[in-house]
Amino acid sequence: MREVKTGEFEGGCAFVEGEFVPLSEAKISLFDWGFTRSDVTYDVASTWQGAFFRLGDHIDRFYASMEKMHLAIPYSRGELRDILHACVRAGGLQDAYVAMVCTRGVPPRGARDPRLAQNRFYAYALPYVWIASREKQLAGLDLHISDRQRIPAASVDPTVKNYHWMDMVQSMFDAYDRGRDTSCVVDGAGNITEGPGFNVFMAKDGVVHTADQGVLEGISRRTAMELCARLGIPLKAGPVPAALLRSADEVFLTSTGGGILPIAKLDGVYLPQFPGPITTRLYDAYWAIHDEAAYRDPVKY
Numbered sequence: 001m002r003e004v005k006t007g008e009f010e011g012g013c014a015f016v017e018g019e020f021v022p023l024s025e026a027k028i029s030l031f032d033w034g035f036t037r038s039d040v041t042y043d044v045a046s047t048w049q050g051a052f053f054r055l056g057d058h059i060d061r062f063y064a065s066m067e068k069m070h071l072a073i074p075y076s077r078g079e080l081r082d083i084l085h086a087c088v089r090a091g092g093l094q095d096a097y098v099a100m101v102c103t104r105g106v107p108p109r110g111a112r113d114p115r116l117a118q119n120r121f122y123a124y125a126l127p128y129v130w131i132a133s134r135e136k137q138l139a140g141l142d143l144h145i146s147d148r149q150r151i152p153a154a155s156v157d158p159t160v161k162n163y164h165w166m167d168m169v170q171s172m173f174d175a176y177d178r179g180r181d182t183s184c185v186v187d188g189a190g191n192i193t194e195g196p197g198f199n200v201f202m203a204k205d206g207v208v209h210t211a212d213q214g215v216l217e218g219i220s221r222r223t224a225m226e227l228c229a230r231l232g233i234p235l236k237a238g239p240v241p242a243a244l245l246r247s248a249d250e251v252f253l254t255s256t257g258g259g260i261l262p263i264a265k266l267d268g269v270y271l272p273q274f275p276g277p278i279t280t281r282l283y284d285a286y287w288a289i290h291d292e293a294a295y296r297d298p299v300k301y
């Protein structure tokens with residue numbers, strides 16, 4: 001693999017079929033089952049102020065997802081790390097959104113057997129992406145609680161980071177139709193699962209709640225849970241019925257795309273506290289631990 005120079009593809013760099021290319025040249029085949037069947041898994045890490053945050057955890061989750069999907073890439077964890085670092089370095093990025101993607105690939109023409117396809121690996125780094133901008137967060141995000149159901153976990157394992165988003169994208173349109181900012185979807189029993197790109201947390205009477213089933217085990221979710229333990233904030237991971245969420249004192253989302261994101265309103269109704277004291281403590285702690293050596297993997301520009 002060739003060495004890329006710092007800023008060689010200023011603004012963003014991709015790794016496609018073994019080559020580093022500018023984002024404008026990052027393309028996949030029309031016949032890749034990743035495109036035609038959503039037969040793909042991926043992960044998204046981030047860099048903040050020139051260092052990856054919890055990169056090892058993202059890489060572990062990516063390999064676990066691939067294993068569950070009978071997918072494989074020809075790179076070791078160390079080689080994958082080097083590719084991701086190179087994408088950020090070549091993009092000349094300090095704060096970056098860094099994706100790694102493994103698709104089924106293209107089976108021989110006419111073949112229906114996924115085992116015949118050679119899996120493909122793609123990666124890219126682009127400027128950091130926020131689920132909601134800081135301005136929007138300050139103005140007060142309004143979350144729509146959709147009655148659309150997330151694809152059942154028995155059909156698509158939600159702990160495998162996947163592109164099965166039709167439920168969530170439709171719920172986003174429902175949210176926009178109602179003048180809301182974003183949405184979350186429920187499971188068959190009416191418990192809150194997750195939303196497009198985030199896990200959902202709430203606090204009530206000093207206790208933090210988040211779903212323990214039917215969700216992606218977000219790395220930011222894990223960070224929020226670990227920070228609760230560190231800060232002595234009681235946490236309950238278990239079913240969160242929509243009615244419980246509606247009775248929350250505080251609500252926040254967690255995502256690599258923005259960390260801890262405070263919610264101001266549920267379906268147009270202001271929550272009692274925004275941004276609430278627990279959300280604020282976790283928000284501050286979330287950004288503070290980005291400076292801790294254990295979580296940082298600095299990019300060598």
Ligand SMILES: Cc1ncc(COP(=O)(O)O)c(C=O)c1O
Nearest residue numbers: 197198199216218219220255256
């Ligand atoms: C469906 C879904 N849930 C949760 C998350 C949050 O995961 P993480 O904190 O690892 O970014 C994501 C991230 O994209 C997601 O797509």
